[in-house]
Amino acid sequence: MSGIEVITFGCRLNTYESEVMKAQAEKAGLNNAVLVNTCAVTGEAVRQARQAIRRARRDNPHARIIVTGCAAQTEKQTFAAMPEVDAVLGNEEKLSSASYRSLPDFGVSAEEKLRVNDIMSVKATAPQMVRHIDGHVRAFIQVQNGCDHRCTFCIIPYGRGNSRSVPMGAVVDQARKLADSGYREIVLTGVDATSYGGDLPGAPTLGLLAKTLLKQLPDIRRLRLSSIDSIEADAHLMDLIAEEPRFMPHLHLSLQHGDDMILKRMKRRHSRADALRFIEDARRLRPGMSFGADMIAGFPTETEEMFGNAVRLSEEAGIAHLHVFPYSPRPGTPAARMPQLDRTLVKERAARLRATGHKLHQSHLDGMVGTRQWLLVENNGLAHTENFTLVAAAGLRPGELVPATITGHNGKHLDMQLTAAAA
Numbered sequence: 293m294s295g296i297e298v299i300t301f302g303c304r305l306n307t308y309e310s311e312v313m314k315a316q317a318e319k320a321g322l323n324n325a326v327l328v329n330t331c332a333v334t335g336e337a338v339r340q341a342r343q344a345i346r347r348a349r350r351d352n353p354h355a356r357i358i359v360t361g362c363a364a365q366t367e368k369q370t371f372a373a374m375p376e377v378d379a380v381l382g383n384e385e386k387l388s389s390a391s392y393r394s395l396p397d398f399g400v401s402a403e404e405k406l407r408v409n410d411i412m413s414v415k416a417t418a419p420q421m422v423r424h425i426d427g428h429v430r431a432f433i434q435v436q437n438g439c440d441h442r443c444t445f446c447i448i449p450y451g452r453g454n455s456r457s458v459p460m461g462a463v464v465d466q467a468r469k470l471a472d473s474g475y476r477e478i479v480l481t482g483v484d485a486t487s488y489g490g491d492l493p494g495a496p497t498l499g500l501l502a503k504t505l506l507k508q509l510p511d512i513r514r515l516r517l518s519s520i521d522s523i524e525a526d527a528h529l530m531d532l533i534a535e536e537p538r539f540m541p542h543l544h545l546s547l548q549h550g551d552d553m554i555l556k557r558m559k560r561r562h563s564r565a566d567a568l569r570f571i572e573d574a575r576r577l578r579p580g581m582s583f584g585a586d587m588i589a590g591f592p593t594e595t596e597e598m599f600g601n602a603v604r605l606s607e608e609a610g611i612a613h614l615h616v617f618p619y620s621p622r623p624g625t626p627a628a629r630m631p632q633l634d635r636t637l638v639k640e641r642a643a644r645l646r647a648t649g650h651k652l653h654q655s656h657l658d659g660m661v662g663t664r665q666w667l668l669v670e671n672n673g674l675a676h677t678e679n680f681t682l683v684a685a686a687g688l689r690p691g692e693l694v695p696a697t698i699t700g701h702n703g704k705h706l707d708m709q710l711t712a713a714a715a
Contacts, residue, residue: 310329320393326348432481445619455483497528500526530573544586587616615649696709
């Protein structure tokens with residue numbers, strides 16, 4: 293092979309950082325290389341990364357394979373010990389061109405492969421300027437990194453470090469460049485995005501940042517947030533939901549469970565009632581608001597009654613896009629030391645929760661039929677409505693914003709008929 297191939301796992305922040313990595317590696321003159329940007333959120337994510345690395349070596353026997361990302365930060369020895377891997381970079385190191393200039397030679401020892409520093413020592417997040425997000429019609433902007441919270445199941449703070457925010461002016465500059473490049477939709481991303489600004493002068497909030505972007509940049513047609521923690525939602529964010537049509541009516545929530553005791557054992561900061569209250573308030577301010585949510589099934593000590601509360605919360609909240617994770621013990625986390633459930637039971641509960649999510653999604657699709665929507669056309673023959681529902685859009689130009697009437701659905705995505713813009 294020639295050039296640089298990037299294989300990305302995990303979140304939208306990783307997608308954004310993969311563009312930064314590729315640009316920095318090219319700046320350093322790297323060629324004939326595969327960069328693997330890993331995720332550590334579950335044991336399965338780590339397994340998939342290892343599998344991809346072995347496949348990359350089979351497909352590219354003479355390329356350099358460089359592994360980075362959260363799993364490389366938290367399990368650096370695991371990847372350094374793989375004979376297919378030439379170098380392991382930490383989450384901070386992967387964003388610097390100097391890291392790609394000082395790579396070790398082929399065939400060195402595991403220790404010589406490592407370029408992973410203490411992520412907890414990183415105190416700031418430098419703005420990264422990206423003009424293009426390869427393969428995407430929406431653009432991502434990193435506004436925050438790291439997390440100050442210590443949920444008992446989560447390894448991510450040890451892969452990302454403590455919370456640190458990108459200054460508001462730098463975010464506005466990046467958004468302006470992306471809007472000037474033709475992107476109609478921008479997504480603000482972070483590890484704990486709603487903690488944005490706590491470390492900056494004046495402590496601006498995520499809601500204030502979003503307000504500022506939309507006020508200063510009228511060319512941004514659609515603005516979204518990545519996953520948020522609803523307990524941290526500020527008054528500016530609620531104002532946007534109520535008053536700003538360019539702020540998209542969809543939020544993905546980090547709920548994780550629907551039982552108060554499990555939430556407490558997870559060390560989450562919200563209760564079941566808090567979650568339902570936020571969703572109710574948002575829908576009151578913006579009728580038709582849709583929600584996605586992350587939920588964990590089979591957390592240690594979870595009884596059938598506790599699991600039932602998670603199912604009922606999903607139903608009561610009407611979660612249209614439910615992302616279910618079977619609990620996966622991550623070494624070094626408090627939850628890994630709690631009494632574990634049988635893996636068969638964990639998988640069975642995850643399947644039941646996914647079945648609930650499927651029913652809720654069908655109900656959501658049913659409710660969309662007959663409505664008029666503006667669609668952002670993707671690269672894969674599909675489009676997204678403002679509330680982030682997929683629509684079949686074969687033959688339309690990627691990146692276009694088009695008006696349509698929803699005529700039906702096939703259980704997975706909506707069908708539509710184009711309408712006049714005035715409609």
